Each structure stands twice: as structure tokens, then as C-alpha cells.
Amino acid sequence: MTLELFLQHFFNALTLGSLYGLIAIGYTMVYGILRLINFAHGDILMLGAYFVFYGTTLFCLPWPVAVVVAILGSALLGVLMDKIAYRPLRSAPRISALISAIAVSFFLESLAVVVFTGLPRPVHQPEWLVSIITIGGARLMPLTLLVPGVTAVLVAALLYVVYHTKPGLAMQAISKDIETTRMLGVSVDKIIALTFAIGSALAAASGIMWALRYPQINPYMGVFPGFKAFIAAVFGGIGSIQGAVVGGLILGFIEIMTVAFFPELSGYRDAFAFILLVVVLLVKPTGLFGEKQEEKI
């Protein structure tokens, strides 16, 4: 393999990995706090992409406005989802909340089929994002550089919020012990709603970039990125934001590089992530950055 080709694969992997990482953050934050796999997270990603698509085509909004509207809309949707489907089940067995999450995901997908129709739609890519540039012999789209850049900015902002602000402190506290935090006077429900808002906003951001990078959207586009990002979150250590990003990047590299070096395996690409999950859970269930949890009897 030539260096140019390798560089090209490298940047593709970086793009895919940062998208997985961004989605994984939402999973890891919700799981860290509620111990709930939010199955509907991938569908928020899909809706974010559709919002931008319809914002730019139907309502003729300029791109930046459409992106902001889509992200805010998705954040609101995340909060609503928590309020309707998850909050009533806080004291219920965890599996009930999980089934509720499946129902929400099923609902959003079916609703998208009804509202947006099931046909895949092509996405118009702005010219300046896809005009090929050449760096060190590798032919790249500016988009492949933009995605990791945006991801880095978003992650840095998120880390600041979580580690240097009061709501962030409350999030950390809730993930340690929800009842004690409530007793200390933190309005737990508001913080959880904020968590959903942040996670959904990040999912929408990655959904928009996903739609730009792989320019086609359909109502089920969020399902597989969702599963894989969850696996990335587990790999990185569930509950850890840094872990989610690192896990996402590694998963992106595994997928792209395996196919790049062994093209005959390309048909099995979707299976890699799940094999990785089984291996991680057997060898190191807490993931790369996860804290070991003592099992209480």
C-alpha cells in the first residue's frame, strides 16, 4: 500500500471514528447516569439529519441556521423523550426502561417513515466541502478534515462543561449516587434532562456530518451507527467521555483499516463491531477507561 493511499484511509478512519465518538458520548453519559441503553439515540441522529435536509430544501434556510435549528430541535426532542418515556420508569426495573427505549426507537423510526417516507433521499453537499484538495499526495475532501475538527471542538467544550461547571459537577455526582445527590438538593430531573439535551445535540451534530459524509438519508440510517457507537462506548469504558471518544476512534480505525488491508472481508464490515464487543466484555468488561464497579449483594 502506498503512503498516499494509507493517508487517505487514515483520514477516512479518523472521520468515521470521530463520528462514532460523538454518538458514543450520548450513550455513555446517559448510561453513566441512568444505567440505561438509550436505544433511541441513533434515531435522534437520523432526525437531526432530516431536520437539516428539510430546513435547507423545504424552508430554504441557509446552512448555518438550519444546522442550529436542527441541533436545538434534537436537544428538545431528547428532553421530551426523557420526560415522556423514561422519567415515569425511574423506579421501575431497569429492563422496563430498556423496553421503553426500544419502543421509543421503534416509534421514531416508524414516524420518520410516515412523515419523510421510507425512500432514501440524496443530500446536497455544499460545493466547498467536497471540492478535492491534495495534501501530501493524498486526495481529500475538506469535509474529512472538518469532521474531526468539529468533533475536537465539541468534545473540548463538553469536557469543560462536565468538569468545570456546576451542572457538570451535578452530573458526575448523579452518576456516583443518584439518591444522595437528590438529598443534597440537586434537582436531579433537571440535570438528567440536561444530559439528554447535550447527548441529543451531539447526536444531531454527528447525524448532520454523517449525512454530509455519506450523502444519503433514510429513516433507518441511525440504527447501525447507534449500535456501533454504543459498542464504542462500552469499549472505551461506559460512563467515561474520554473513553467514548477513544473507543469511537479505535472502532473507526478497525473498520476502515481491516477493509483497506483485507478487501475480501468488506462484506463482513458490520460484524466487526459486534465481535469487538464480545471480546471486550469477556476480556475487560469495564473497558479502557471505565471504573471497576464492586457488585453489591
Added chain:
Amino acid sequence: MNAKPAFNKRDAALTALALAVLYLFLWWADGSMAGALSWSFLPSPLNGYEIQILNLVAVYGILAISLNIIYGFTGMFSLGHAGFMAIGAYVSALCVLSPEQKEIMWIIDEILPPLAALHTPFWFSVILGGVVATIFALFIGIPVLRLGGDYLGIATLGFSEIIRVLIVNATPITNGSLGIKGIPCYTDLFTSFTWLIIVIFCTVRLLNSNFGNVLKAVRDDEIAAQVMGINVFHAKLFSFCLGAFLAGAGGALLGNLLTTIDPKMFTFLLTYNILMIVVAGGLGSITGSIIGSVIITVLLEWLRVVEEPLDLGFIHIPGIPGMRMVVFSVCLLIIILYRREGIMGMREITWNSIGRWFSSLGQSKEDKA
């Protein structure tokens, strides 16, 4: 606890009576009663569409019971059902198709020679489908069942997607994404309901046995069960494999009912459908699963109304394709939010409970009088 015999005479007689009524009904519904007796006063038999729905009820009943064994009775949140069903359906299809049909159908790749010559009876193919699904369950279960709760869900979901990826890529065996068409429609009313009754009978016997108690103990408190000397892992693995066997057999029946199978059929959405039946019927209730499969299957068909254009004379509402899935998912959400235990909860309908119900009806009338 007083030791009751598993079957007393009254229950056996009532069960036999119910079975006789069921088979009489099937005989009539099938249309063969009219042919055999040629009585003119018989109501006309069901049409093909209604027979298809009845068949689906039976097959979904088997699938719901199999998921209920894994999840409702042993407490393992498994989402791999579509995978096991796919295995069963493909194995059965490969068995019942004639060599000539296979030669025509495999156009991407030649079919593997030993498979091309394979030709077995239908009942054998169903069992073989279940057995192959069980073998897969054994391989996936040994590493994965050590995981707890929701991780197991994701891992099994992943397993079923891997099965799908394998089916798409293993063209010499499965014909890839083209799927298999023209499977003989062996699943008629008698076959499907006989399978359902056998499955119900065996499951009820198993769950009322001591081993059934072991499974329920594992579900209710794994650590306590371990302390009592139960080999939790073996119990889980057995339950997982049994569920997989039934799912494989159910998938085989489904394939022979629909006569066409392809990888797109066996996505996670199929698993969600069955999960919906189990949750709606009641986790840990066999009668609940049956009631759930009747209600959900009929509901899904009935909901086609909302997709058809509606003409009220003064107002015309155009049909909305896909709408029934929205209604369906809202139903699931409402059930889980407001009636978490489903229709039956963990209760069962037995001859005893029906008897009590009837006597309570009589009593309340006397009280009023």
C-alpha cells in the same frame, strides 16, 4: 404444599375437549370439512387471508413462548431471536426444496454440492432447523451468557445481525441477498397448531417441573439461586438453547408459511415484534404469550385500515402508508408505561382458575339476589 398429580382427570378431560373443539374448528376453517361432509348448512369456511392470519397467530405463539422461556422465565434479556429464526428458516428451506429448484435458483454462485442433493420431509426440516439454531446458541451462549442484563441484549442483538451478514455473504449456501423463493407452503392450519400445542404442552410440563423452579429462581435472584447450590450458568445455557430451538423451529414454520425468505426479513424489527407480543401478553406467562400473539397479530392486520384511504362521504382522508407501525409502537409504549406487567402479568389461565371464575360469577349473582 399438598402434592397434586400433574394431571387430574377433570383437567385431562377438559383439555381433550378443548383440543377436540380446536381441531373441529380448524377442520371447518380449512375448508376440508365442507368437502368431506357436504352439509349445506355449514357456514362457508375462512378465506385464504383469514387462514394466513390464523397460521401467523400459531407461529407467533411458538416464537413468543420461546422468547418468554429465555426472558420471562429465566430473566435473560436476549434480543437475538431474529437470528435464530433466520437459521431455522434457511435450514428448513434448504431441506425441503427439491434439487431441481435449487439448481435454478442459485444464480450468483453454484450451490454447495452436498446441499444441492439434500431433500428431506418437512417435519424433519423443522426439527433440523431448531437443532442447528441450538448449536449456534450453544456457541454464542457459552461466552455471552456470562454477561449481565442489558449487555447481553446488545451482544445477542449483535449476534443476530452477524447471522444476517453471514447469510448475505455465504452465497453458495444461502443464495445471498436474493433470498430463497418458491418454498413449498407446508405450514397449513393443522401443522402450525399441532406444533403450537406440542410446544405449549412441553413448555408447561417443563416449567411446572423442578427444573422450571430452577429457572424461575435464577430469574428472581441469581445470587440467591447460586447460594442454594444451583448451577446458574447451566440453567441459563439450557434455557437459552431451548428458546433458540423453538425460535429456529418457529422460523422454519414461518419460512414455509410465507414461502419466501430473504435476509432483510430477519432484522431486529422482527425481534421487536416478538418482544412486543411477550411484553403485551405478560412476561412469565404462557397463556399471556398466546393471548398476546392473537391480539398483536390481529391488531397488526386490523391496523391496515389506517393505511387505507377513508371516505366518510363529506370528507376524504387519504391513506398513510406506514401508519400502523406508528400506532403499534405507541401501543407498546403505553403498555410499558401504564401496564408494565402486560395483560396477564405472571398469572396463567388454568382450568382451576376458569372454574373459580365461573363459581365467583355464580356467587355474585346470589349475593345480589
